[in-house]
Amino acid sequence: MVVDYIIIGQGICGTMLSHRLLKAGKTVVVIDETKPFTASKVASGVINPVTGRRIVRTWEIEKIMPFAVDVYREFEKDLNIALIRQTNILDFHPTPQMMLAFKERLPEEKEYLRIPDQSEQLSSYFNFYFGVGEIDPCWLIDINRLLKEWRKKLQLDGRIIEQRFEWKDCSIKASEVQYQHITAKAIICCEGAAGFHNPYFHLLPYAPNKGQAIIAAIDGLPATNIYKQGINLVPWQDGLWWIGSTYEWDFTDLNPSEAFRMKTEEQLKHWLKLPYRILDHMAAERPANMERRPFVGLHPVHKTVGVFNGMGTKGCSLAPFFANELTHYLVSGKEMTPAADVTRFTRILSR
Structure with missing residues (x-):
């Protein structure tokens, strides 16, 4: 051949x-x-235009994000399937300092940051004390x-x-x-x-790291957004939720760890008001650099x-x-x- x-x-x-x-x-x-x-x-399949605790624009996102959206839509036509939808991130500030950091960035990042108007509705699903910011637009890909x-x-x-x-x-x-x-x-x-x-x-400067994620059923949580407070709750396949992820730089194996599961459950217990059931736990090595x-x-x-x-x-x-x-x-x-x-x-x- x-x-x-x-x-x-x-x-x-x-x-x-x-x-x-x-x-x-x-x-x-x-x-x-x-x-x-x-x-x-x-x-998770998320495209997020801003990143990190400093809430800065992802590298070259002005060119990369719209191009990616067009390509995924091209795949949708070629394969006759649904792959991409706008799914904005609702960022629940874990501390007063993070709330202030978000508000300080608002005037500089009007293209991507705003204050959502559904805080009262969100209190039916989550415990939060320092407000919520929205990252708009974000995209969710069914990878x-x-x-x-x-x-x-x-x-x-x-x-x-x-x-x-x-x-x-x-x-x-x-x-x-x-x-x-x-x-x-x-x-x-x-x-x-x-x-x-x-x-x-x-010899390239790879920096391998291990990521873990949990797949769970969360009864009654609207799949209209990605919810973030330290961990991310991302709408997944078949009405389930992807919960993660970690960045573990020092690891001895690629197995899902009990420590990650316990830490995630502890955070969900304090943040999430709705019942949930863990159905799967995954781990993989990322080709970071x-x-x-x-x-x-x-x-x-x-x-x-x-x-x-x-x-x-x-x-x-x-x-x-x-x-x-x-x-x-x-x-x-x-x-x-x-x-x-x-x-x-x-x-x-x-x-």
């Missing part, structure tokens, strides 16, 4: 890149082993449905091989790549946490090997935009955003 590109992985990055390359008229084959829990499958339906499309078109990728079966040459019976112009690594051990890109900027592009020495990884917790927003940039670079040589281009690590990768 001869194709233009081999893509390793069908998480959010592999899904976005294969979609954009096919739209550009290129041929691809995706190599992906089915796993129950990956960072993409455990992700699991996207991955599942795009996989079906790839299967139908004969564009996915469902097996574990092994570098020993891959021959990297100056002008082409061969993997088993497949020949391609280049191979693009979209393998998420497996990238930490990639022989061509393992120290710079908090993605790794995008071809290896500076091995020009037939590329990377599209390192999205951390912002894959839903970053992946559509940078999959498009990488596609234009591969097809026409158009320059990418320098802060994302992996050639910024040429010195490290040339060792």
Whole structure:
């Protein structure tokens, strides 16, 4: 089989890149082993324009968010499914200091911040003492449905091989790549946490962290918003709620921990007035990095090997935009955003 590109992985990055390359008229084959829990499958699917305790704009959000919304709507049309809806975050301030910080940011971030007008209604569902702020717009993506339906499309078109990728079966040459019976112009690594051990890109400044989330049924809570107070309550599939998440930098395994569950239940007991039932508990390793900027592009020495990884917790927003940039670079040589281009690590990768 001869194709233009081999893509390793069908998480959010592999899904976005294969979609954009096919739209550009290129041929691809995706190599992906089915796993129950990956960072993409455990992700909440939230696109949030502001972040952190200082409530600052997410990097390049003015360009990235509207582009991502358009791409998800394009997927909706291509796959004939519902994937994206505006679901604003209601941020319950845990302290007077956080309430003041939000109010101080209001005049500077009128585009994204406001005071909601349903505080009295919210008191039926939550205990809170220092007010609520709203982040508007936020978007909620049904990531699991996207991955599942795009996989079906790839299967139908004969564009996915469902097996574990092994570098020993891959021959990297100056002008082409061969993997088993497949020949391609280049191979693009979209393998998420497996990238930490990639022989061509393992020297990149990855910062792996463990995320955990709980799936619960919450009786009577309107699924019109994402609710936040330290933890996030995010509308999930089938009327359930995604509750999380953690950023654990020092961990010995990827198993769901009793400590996280107990801490989450303790917080829910004080915050939530409604009854709930925990139905599942998930954990996965995220492909974050120290710079908090993605790794995008071809290896500076091995020009037939590329990377599209390192999205951390912002894959839903970053992946559509940078999959498009990488596609234009591969097809026409158009320059990418320098802060994302992996050639910024040429010195490290040339060792």
